[in-house]
Amino acid sequence: MVFTWHEFDSGDIVLNPEADFRINTLSRAIAVDLKTDADDIWWLTVVQPAIDPRTKENYTLLDIREFARYLGLGDDTSDFLLIPPEYSQDFRKSAAPETVSFYARRNYLNTVNRFVLDPDANETGIAWFEVGPAFRPDDIVNQKDPFVIEKPAEFEVQEGSVVMAVIDNGIAVGHELFRGSADAAETSRVKFFWNMDGVASDDLPASVHIEPATVGNVWTGNGLTEHLAENMHNGILDDTAFYQSIGATDWSNRRHTPIAHRLSHGTHVMGLAAGFPSHGTESADAEKRPIIAVNLRTSDVQDPSGSLFASWLEQALFFILDRHKRIGIEGQPGVRPPLVINFSFGNYAGPHDGTGAIEKKIRNALIKAANQTIKCEFVLPAGNGNESRCHARIEICGDPPRQQSLDWRVQPSDRSLSALQIWLDEEGQVPDDYVTLTVDGPGGIEPVDVPSHHPVAWQELVNEQDERLGLVYFLGANVGPFKRGHFGVFLYATDSPEDVGPFAPSGHWKLHLQAPEHSGDVRAKAWVIRDETLPGYPVFGRQSYFDDPLYAEFYEPGLQINPLDRPLIGGRLGYDPVATPALVRREGTLSGFASGDRTVVVAGFVNTDPQEHCPIALYSASGPTNNPAKTGPDASGQSDDSIVMHGVVSAGSASGSFVAMPGTSVSAPQVARWIAGELSQGKASGPPQVRAAAETMDPPGGSSKPPGTRSGGGRMLDLPILFGRSRWPGQSW
């Protein structure tokens, strides 16, 4: 097969090349998967509205819909643009917040993508957008009008309560840890549950406890309690029957059902964040921790790049803040309890400076909560990519040769997109020849150059039939929300059992970054986008990675290692060696969601005795970031019981089941739980307070204290072991 590069011409210019690649190239495989035509697919789209020059505020949702009528796509905008019915009429009429969601078809998205950068084109009302999950027409509730909830259920909780919101996947809400204590075992502490992965609300037996949702179903706690009671038999819950009855399992329609597995991510995480055993607990403790749970669609989570599940974050946060308004405090009208939100997901991509769409959305939600005088904190994991070889630091300084090269291994039999981003350190617009990326593909593909041309430059890799298989682009600073320019390289899948070819060539891709001397010192950071198959999930992709011969994965004699790494021959290294010449680094692997100022970011440590020697888990990702206010995680929590007992114990899917799971996904909710405890006592508990508390639990001065880039203020050594440990106290490994 012969591959050639196509350079863009001015007619091709688009605002977001990644979105273009998703809806016009990846859609080939997505349409086959959904068994629908690519033009019929609805895409969940996260949008940053443009500013209305008349009001100096963002355009309203109705404005954006009105603009859509003049884009030449037809008068009936509901053929290509849907405002989620979750947004009320008032919300639609008001200046939109910085991030909102739409469902759109690709004819609209392609038009918006072209029009935004074209000064002669019609206004779209959109400044930036990112494309997320895809839906068949039947998969979403296509309602033109906002949802109306006839009699919204409201809840009153005791003073001192803190609402714990969990956004995750595979949340078995019926687990006993989320119910009342032994004498209230049929009462759910989950007050609202949006199960995006569940059977559509309309397909469930009608119930006053079901609220409408565009995707899946929404249950109030009263509904969950009713179904718990109906499915208690001989004193215990029939989990299988319960989940069937609330539309959480449906074997006729789901290829993967996480909560039917012994271990489900969301159940485990929520157990650590807000689980209370039914026996041996003061019932008041449990009742003071009401829960709002959002269960993301499995099909979106199995793609770990984040471009799908993270797109839901806007809708999830909108839901949480909206439902939180319906939880009041007994005897204090108008007062609402504090709120902690745990989102145990991470990714590799993004600017890592706090300007990513997701980071902005979280920031906006926190600001919105603060404006409503709600104490609200958001907790994220640091990520598990420390050893992924998916991050590189590139510096082009001094005399020629002013070039740095990276080898990128794209795996065969990879059913998903392989992609990477290279973000310039330099803020603001740079000259066209500031830096050039040359991409040299395997199998005789001619090298291609993409310069740092503002606003956008791109080259497409096509086959003889002109079918696009790859894309290399540069997107300038301040095009969209980003203050730095970046290059992107996107490749189609290299294999699939479905008829979705042709495929991109796998193998050894070379990336060369060159800068002329007059550009001065050029620095950039590269991140490979995550695409591996997640443990326990169906086959998805295979992780591509940077292959750097100078990268030291293991210790060998003579290597100058960080004093916190152990000089064991062949042993894995958790830190970059001292003065490493490698471009590929552990430093800078922190999750792409976790660079915002306001979120609490949690790393993971491995427990040991004595505790002051607990090492940071090898996988626990590392700062710094490009945001000087966020140099790494804020603290670390236990994520492994010991070096031989991975994970910490929390809820398995079935009631009564407890299992171990590792990763910063499990350290984050422990800190979220601690934050809730602080908030319940009226104490502030944002990132500075978490850092300070970590510092108290892990005082400076010890030789084993990890650096701030790995553990922030320190290891939160005093957090309790919640559900038992995998070894007995005092036993050390």
Next chain:
Amino acid sequence: MANSGGFGPEGSLGSLGSLGSLGSLGSLGSLGSLGSLGSLGSLGSLGSAPANPPLLVQALITNRDGIAGSFEPVPAGDVDADNQESTAYLDRLSPGVRASIFSLELGSRIGFKFTGGEANVYHLQTEYGTSQTKYQLLMAMKRPTQEIFSDQLTMIANYADLRADRAGEIISQLATPLEFLRSIAFVDPDRTPFTVELLGMSLWLANYVEMRVKYALACKRPIEWSPQIQPMIWTPTHGSLPSGHATEAFCMAQVLWRLLQETGTEPYSGDLWGEMMMRQAARIAINRTVAGVHFPVDSAAGAVLGLNLGEYFVRRSMQNAPDKGWKFDGTLFKDASGSAEGLDFDWRQYYDFATSPPGLKAETDWVSEEDFLNSAPDAPSQPLGWLWNKAKAEW
């Protein structure tokens, strides 16, 4: 392994092994092999010493030669005759020999006929010594339509999601359900040998009937419908419906649960024990769908057949004449929309804890019950009664 039974500490391991051999009754049976008959012998290995090692045989020959002396004739009056047809005699027999007796007691009272697309299993009412006999319908089963099997296929494909999670269970459950039931109730060959024997016989009955019904109904397996199901274990050569694993597991679960109830011993007679038995049986049945060898409707049919046979076995063992039969009409296995696409196996649709005794219920359109009409005299089985009482006394 069973042959090492009774020798020191390993003996107990050997006995555990013999659980496995008992298992072979069912597992070979469920493969439909004639071996199920041969493995009856393994019942005899429960706790027994190794039989006739050559060195011992040689020693006994020379030993007799050395000590027996001239043979003395024995007059008839010197030996008391044993009572005939007496259960007291059963005490002296090995479990393997008893198994043959119990098999006849059960099997000789079962009849079968396939007519009008319906597999009919009968109980023979008879009073030994009289000419009055009558076959009463114990179980009638109709196979589902091809549309119903077709509807259910997607569910099997989706259940494959759980294969890796359940692989250990699925492989272990290729043997009998006993290993899984004994983890609920304290069944152990050394502790409760007669309970093991009782369960072994209920397994025999389930297998004996289910194979004939499967043969008659000739339902294709999922692997015969789609090349993409790709089961994770061998698909047995016999038909898909009713599921043998479901039949055997529910039959044994019902027998064990009813035995515990009948003892009245606390805490065994509490409903939670029955709840666990039935959950266990359902888990075993569903795991066969996960593995890719059964449709959910197979499990439903198997559960109904197994619970029916379990209660039948209990009645006969308790010397209560069976008095009703059940029907499973697979052609009606559909939801309100007329489809079986989303109709999964849910054991609670077939089981009622509130009835006395707890057991099968006719809640769905496709399950119904019918009392025996114009019953003939029905002699109870003394050997089965003996076994039941022996087992009951163990709790």
